[in-house]
Amino acid sequence: MYWEFSRKSFQRAAAYRFDAWIRVISNIMLLFMWGFIWYGLYGGQDTVEGVSFEAMLGYILISQALQGIHGAGTPLWEIQERVRTGDIAMELLRPYDYPLRMLFSDFGSIAFYFLTAILPLYGLLFYLLDTTLPSSLYQWSMFVVSAVLGYLLRYCIELTFGLFSFWLVETGGVEDIFYFSISLFSGSVIPLWFFPGWLATLAGWLPFQAIFFVPNSIFIGELTGQALIHALLGQVMWLIVFYAVLRYVWLKASRKVVVQGG
Structure with missing residues (x-):
């Protein structure tokens, strides 16, 4: 049934x-x-903080590709709109699990976007540009596993934030907090190794770096060996925690449906 949604x-x-x-x-x-x-920031230098410009270019490309894939899913405002209009009530009456249905629906839109936009565009760019790529099947495999874990983690966090609309109805401020946290602490824009020491430590204790920074770092070879395994285990740990939080919030939210104006 869920694959039909996809x-x-x-x-x-x-x-x-x-x-x-x-x-x-x-x-x-x-x-x-x-x-x-980044070309301007490097200022003609071959490396900055031990990271070459070719590696940084690869980081930028794969980060933008992953952000595009994540952005093809259901945004926070759509969940909020369903609560506001009352459409969420129909979802609750249907014989499926709403969070799981949302996930499989996202799979379909992501698959289309990946095949039509991400694969041809970034495949061409990686072919034409002199960038750092995974050098082994093991590195490719670990990157794919990490990227999938990062997406699932973001999904759990984003849907949890979206379900707050059951209590708040208007969640513009919550959305701002979520997207700001993703932009700053996930390493999607600035890799964590360029952060000041205290900010890098803070980001390391937050779940957001497991969304983009970990798979990006694996892709360009900055995360290897035991550090790579520890990073993957950290992603799994955060995914378990936030999946449990999502299920708890959904359990509470499904018992509290307030439709604005009706």
């Missing part, structure tokens, strides 16, 4: 091809922006 979501995404092209164009614009910013 199939329908894939078909729905395919019906809006213009949106896919806009996403590709926005990805290219962001890549140019971050590429020139």
Whole structure:
């Protein structure tokens, strides 16, 4: 049943091809922006903090690719809108688990976006540009595992934040906190090794670095050996914690449905 949601979501995404092209164009614009910013920050130096510009370029590319995949899922505002309009009541009446249904629906839209935008665009860029790539099948495998764990972790955190709308109805401030935390502490924009010591320590204790920083670092070879295994175990630990939090919040939220205006 849940895979049918993925199939329908894939078909729905395919019906809006213009949106896919806009996403590709926005990805290219962001890549140019971050590429020139980091080129300026390196100032012609081969390495900064022990990280080469080629490795940093690979980090930027894979980070933008993963952000594009994450962004193809259901945003926070859509969950909030369903609560506000009362559509969430129909979801509660249907014979499926709503968080699981949302996850499989996201799989469909992500699959379409990956095949039509991410794979051709970034495949071409990695082919044309002199960047750092995984050098072994083991490194590729660990990157894929880490990227999947990072996505599932983000899904659990984002849906938990979205379910707060059952109590708050208007969650604009909650969304701002979530997206700010993701941008700053996940390493999606600035790798954690460029953070000041105290901020890097703080980010290391938060779950957000497990979303982008860990898979990105594995991809360019900055995370290897025992440190890689420990990072993967950390991702699994955070995923278990936030999945438990999500299930608890959903249990409480499903018993409290307040529809604004009705």
